[in-house]
Amino acid sequence: MALEIRSVLGAGVTRVAIDGLDGAGKTCFANELASCFSDVEVIRASIDGFHHPRAVRYSRGKDSPEGFFLDSFNYPLLKSYLLDPLSTGGSGRYRVAAFDHRTDRAVDSPLLTANPPSILVFDGIFSHRPDVVHYWDYSIFLAVDRRESLRRCNQRDAVRHAVDDPRAAVHQRYTKGQDIYLRSCKPQAAASIVINNDDLAAPYVVARQQHAPMLAVGARGEREGS
Numbered sequence: 001m002a003l004e005i006r007s008v009l010g011a012g013v014t015r016v017a018i019d020g021l022d023g024a025g026k027t028c029f030a031n032e033l034a035s036c037f038s039d040v041e042v043i044r045a046s047i048d049g050f051h052h053p054r055a056v057r058y059s060r061g062k063d064s065p066e067g068f069f070l071d072s073f074n075y076p077l078l079k080s081y082l083l084d085p086l087s088t089g090g091s092g093r094y095r096v097a098a099f100d101h102r103t104d105r106a107v108d109s110p111l112l113t114a115n116p117p118s119i120l121v122f123d124g125i126f127s128h129r130p131d132v133v134h135y136w137d138y139s140i141f142l143a144v145d146r147r148e149s150l151r152r153c154n155q156r157d158a159v160r161h162a163v164d165d166p167r168a169a170v171h172q173r174y175t176k177g178q179d180i181y182l183r184s185c186k187p188q189a190a191a192s193i194v195i196n197n198d199d200l201a202a203p204y205v206v207a208r209q210q211h212a213p214m215l216a217v218g219a220r221g222e223r224e225g226s
Contacts, residue, residue, distance in 0.1 A: 001140075001193065002036040005119070008137050013043070013086040015120040015135055019127035019187050020142030021178050023149030023156070025197045029142060030123035041115050043086070047124025049097025050078040054104045068177030073124075074098065075131040081109075083135045086120055125178070128187035141191035143206060145198050146175065 005016055018030045027046065034042045051057065052074050060067035077098045085094040095109040127139065150164040150171060166175045181187065188194050194206040 002033065004193070005033075005037075005138050009040070009117055009119070010137075012088055012116045013092075013114050013118045013120055014137045015083070015086060016122065017127040017132075017136045017139040018121070018123040018142065019125065019139060019191060020197070021144060021146075021149050022125060022174060023152035024142040024144040025152070025200055026123040026125070026142060028200065029140070029195075029197065029203075030121050034119075034121045037119055041118040043094070043096070043112075043114060043118055043120045045082055045096040045120065045122050047073055047078070047122070047127070048101070049099065049107075049109070050074050050081070051099050051101035053099070054101070057101075063173050065173055065176035065180060068173050069126070069180045073126065075129070078132070079135075082120075082122075083132065086114060086118075087135065092116070126181055126185075128185050128190045129181070130185070133185075133190055136192075139191045139193075141187050141194045142197040142203075143188065143194055144196070148198055 005014065008014055016033070018026045018033070020026050030044065030046075034044055050073050052071055057071050058064075058067060059071060081095040081098055085091045092114040093111055094114060095111055097107050097109040099105070100107050127133070127136070128141070133139075146166040147164045150166060154164060163170060165171075188207070189209070191209065193208050195203050196206050197203045
């Protein structure tokens, strides 16, 4: 996979997204992938640095699946802070975070400068939404069994008396919100490659997409000629 990414490495910043449901292993996978590129600058960022404030995230109700899908993240800020500056014609001056959802406060992330050729390795759920899908030069979708994803989430968050049944009421905001994403955005069809990550020690390729050759990407991330 690193070789495939190298094949699309250009003179600027090559932008790679790792998508998947909660608990798919996106962050660990992204960190391991980033370690494969010791000879070029790697910019690591995550959608977790671009949450909306709690009041926005729960504005449709704490149990709302639509709220989880539509209101969790601040895509305009993600684009202005990170994706637009790292696009062709962008300034190259970027920030990797804007908000800390744990403290529910904005963060003063330092302004950094890319030194191309560089690779942005970005992990985040919903990375194939229409808002951002056109930014990626290469994208990965990690497929995982729903029970396994919930087990990992419960373990990560140290949930007491954890329930890993996707039908359980406690999970409906998230599982149904993810279902909205899967139905409306079809990320597995949009990704460059789909990898089964049920076994963290032995991921395997499910599918590679035969996309048309990538066009040049303009300063705002839109594909020129589209």
